[in-house]
Amino acid sequence: MRRAFAALAALALLGAAPAPAQDTGGVALKALLSSTPAPTLAAYRLFTDDVAQHANTGVTPYALNTPLFSDYAEKSRFLYLPPGKHAAYRPEGAVELPVGATLIKTFAYPADLRRPAEAVRRIETRLLIHRRSGWVALTYVWNDEQTQAVLKRAGKRLDVSFTDAHGQARQVDYHVPNQNQCKECHSLSGRIAPIGVKARNLNGVFAYAEGPENQLAHWTRTGMLMGAPTPDKWPRTAVWDDPAEPLAARGRAYLDGNCGHCHNPKGTASNTGLFLNLEEARPARYGIGKRPVAAGKGSGDLETDLVPGRPDASIIAFRMASTEPGVMMPELGRSIVHDEGLAVVRDYIARMH
Numbered sequence: 295m296r297r298a299f300a301a302l303a304a305l306a307l308l309g310a311a312p313a314p315a316q317d318t319g320g321v322a323l324k325a326l327l328s329s330t331p332a333p334t335l336a337a338y339r340l341f342t343d344d345v346a347q348h349a350n351t352g353v354t355p356y357a358l359n360t361p362l363f364s365d366y367a368e369k370s371r372f373l374y375l376p377p378g379k380h381a382a383y384r385p386e387g388a389v390e391l392p393v394g395a396t397l398i399k400t401f402a403y404p405a406d407l408r409r410p411a412e413a414v415r416r417i418e419t420r421l422l423i424h425r426r427s428g429w430v431a432l433t434y435v436w437n438d439e440q441t442q443a444v445l446k447r448a449g450k451r452l453d454v455s456f457t458d459a460h461g462q463a464r465q466v467d468y469h470v471p472n473q474n475q476c477k478e479c480h481s482l483s484g485r486i487a488p489i490g491v492k493a494r495n496l497n498g499v500f501a502y503a504e505g506p507e508n509q510l511a512h513w514t515r516t517g518m519l520m521g522a523p524t525p526d527k528w529p530r531t532a533v534w535d536d537p538a539e540p541l542a543a544r545g546r547a548y549l550d551g552n553c554g555h556c557h558n559p560k561g562t563a564s565n566t567g568l569f570l571n572l573e574e575a576r577p578a579r580y581g582i583g584k585r586p587v588a589a590g591k592g593s594g595d596l597e598t599d600l601v602p603g604r605p606d607a608s609i610i611a612f613r614m615a616s617t618e619p620g621v622m623m624p625e626l627g628r629s630i631v632h633d634e635g636l637a638v639v640r641d642y643i644a645r646m647h
Contacts, residue, residue: 418434581600
């Protein structure tokens with residue numbers, strides 16, 4: 295079982311627990327499809343117990359090989375599929391999801407990341423709902439008592455303290471995004487869309503209640519996913535923090551997961567000509583020897599996005615190491631530097647020929 299899934303699996307396995315007393319029935323599909331968002335997360339009945347995140351019928355936990363970094367927040371992910379519906383396999387991009395499908399992601403901080411199942415403070419739960427008119431993003435923020443998550447359209451800033459995996463005390467200015475900011479990251483060709491649930495990013499083992507299983511195999515076996523080829527033809531995103539995997543694959547995977555949702559031909563940063571999605575095979579397009587389309591303080595007076603063998607001369611590494619507005623990349627979703635992720639990318643650049 296890979297380290298990248300360990301904390302997520304510990305939380306997701308709670309979905310196998312018996313339904314508590316407040317279970318009020320199946321998922322409220324009508325509420326999910328309504329044009330008027332519910333005021334609380336509980337109204338959708340996605341969980342039989344929202345606080346413990348016990349998955350309701352039709353809701354399946356999942357994880358990504360290489361997820362987006364969000365100030366060291368732990369994330370538990372779930373997919374709801376309406377009765378009789380399934381996802382359709384795509385070799386590139388997110389799997390195709392039917393109307394009513396809902397992606398659920400809870401951001402949380404254990405008091406100590408070395409003990410991820412203890413003293414967990416849930417911050418927000420984000421929903422991406424596929425309605426007949428298209429995808430809709432909603433954010434529900436957890437109250438101080440950790441008893442309820444309430445709709446918050448305008449975003450919110452929260453002070454969060456925790457101890458990191460190295461035993462260091464951390465303080466972050468956590469930013470719950472507003473609806474417009476959700477659209478910035480989840481935009482493909484100008485329309486809001488899922489970005490994480492790609493077949494290649496799901497191609498990994500997950501600790502389900504009945505035992506560990508490859509997620510694509512599990513989704514296919516249970517009828518959640520149709521049209522997938524044989525396992526030997528499944529694409530795969532590397533696990534960025536697994537030292538057993540090739541460094542180049544890990545570096546590309548990290549940039550894909552943290553930058554590729556905007557830096558791709560259909561993303562909001564398409565005008566830069568820098569495409570960091572894994573499907574991009576042209577070295578100049580994913581930064582090697584490429585000059586930025588616009589200079590300025592965002593370049594740090596450097597001339598090239600990615601210089602093989604020279605991370606200090608590479609704009610990508612410079613912007614990842616910054617927390618200054620207008621310089622830092624990604625520009626949304628973090629307030630501190632991801633030290634471990636930056637180290638992998640710098641090492642990847644340093645060992646390039």
